[in-house]
Amino acid sequence: MDHGNDNSINVVVMVKLEPDLSEGNVSYNPDGTLNRSQTKNILGPHSAIACRAAMYAKVCYDAWVAVCSMGPPTAEIALKDAMAICCADELHLYSDRIFAGADTLATAETIKHGIMRMGRRIDLVLSGHRAVDGETGQTGPQTAWKLGFNFIGNVIGYSIDVERRMVRARRKIYLPSLYTVLEDVECPLPALIALDPSYKDEYRKVSERLRYARFEKEARRRVMDYKSYLRIWSAKDLGVDVKYVGLAGSPTIVYKVEKIPKVKASRRARVVDPSNVDELREVGNLILNITWGER
Numbered sequence: 001m002d003h004g005n006d007n008s009i010n011v012v013v014m015v016k017l018e019p020d021l022s023e024g025n026v027s028y029n030p031d032g033t034l035n036r037s038q039t040k041n042i043l044g045p046h047s048a049i050a051c052r053a054a055m056y057a058k059v060c061y062d063a064w065v066a067v068c069s070m071g072p073p074t075a076e077i078a079l080k081d082a083m084a085i086c087c088a089d090e091l092h093l094y095s096d097r098i099f100a101g102a103d104t105l106a107t108a109e110t111i112k113h114g115i116m117r118m119g120r121r122i123d124l125v126l127s128g129h130r131a132v133d134g135e136t137g138q139t140g141p142q143t144a145w146k147l148g149f150n151f152i153g154n155v156i157g158y159s160i161d162v163e164r165r166m167v168r169a170r171r172k173i174y175l176p177s178l179y180t181v182l183e184d185v186e187c188p189l190p191a192l193i194a195l196d197p198s199y200k201d202e203y204r205k206v207s208e209r210l211r212y213a214r215f216e217k218e219a220r221r222r223v224m225d226y227k228s229y230l231r232i233w234s235a236k237d238l239g240v241d242v243k244y245v246g247l248a249g250s251p252t253i254v255y256k257v258e259k260i261p262k263v264k265a266s267r268r269a270r271v272v273d274p275s276n277v278d279e280l281r282e283v284g285n286l287i288l289n290i291t292w293g294e295r
Contacts, residue, residue, distance in 0.1 A: 007162050009063040010120050013054045013086060014111060014127040015047035017071050017078040021132055043081040046128025049195045051085035053126050056201040058087060059211045061160050066090040066118060070099055070110050080226045087219035091230040098235040101247030108142035110245050113238040124167060125192040144192035152185060154196045165189045172196050176291060
């Protein structure tokens with residue numbers, strides 16, 4: 001395994017090919033399940049955020065970046081689009097019928113084996129907040145657990161202390177109230193961080209903006225020949241135990257899927273006098289009831 005020099009940073013981005021859920025692009029089977037063959041697929045929007053975070057590591061820390069995904073051969077689309085965002089150095093697709101039907105835990109098992117076989121020390125793994133067709137937000141944390149990596153979730157910004165081998169992150173803590181708490185944390189590398197949808201990358205220095213433009217141009221060149229950067233792995237290639245991947249390795253099973261009928265929305269508007277203390281108190285009580293429940 002190539003560990004590189006002590007100051008090198010190696011980053012892996014987990015991405016997923018997901019259905020485009022915008023209106024008019026989704027097809028359902030009679031039983032209510034998603035008809036994937038008739039549904040347009042795209043790089044998941046949360047995966048795209050993770051790719052932006054990987055580009056930040058490339059620009060600011062000269063990181064080596066690989067993108068990985070588990071899925072059918074058509075998942076190449078997601079990897080290609082991811083490369084366009086983060087100027088990936090390698091693309092890895094874990095594709096095998098044995099992987100079909102995997103829940104989040106079995107998916108994490110496959111990705112763990114893929115990351116362990118990249119041939120170099122991995123310092124940082126990036127994932128999105130969730131997938132739009134699953135909404136669990138579990139695959140990232142479970143992959144960190146299986147790898148034995150530290151985990152930070154809901155990250156809106158991060159930096160790396162290369163000499164100390166530490167990652168610093170600012171994350172959101174969502175509370176059942178009107179407030180969202182921001183927390184600054186740090187942990188040793190290796191680590192996996194899941195990016196919050198509100199993640200923002202900032203290139204404040206002119207040198208960083210110039211490097212970003214250079215990598216953006218290089219990414220466009222690489223996308224034209226993305227297959228030369230792509231490796232497809234089977235279950236045998238990864239050396240997985242088939243008892244722990246795919247449907248066989250999934251402790252959770254989707255028992256039933258139901259389509260929720262659309263309900264016509266009804267809204268009422270009321271004008272409140274901001275100088276009337278009683279009316280303002282009533283508005284405050286309504287907000288508290290919505291947030292905390294009826295008292």
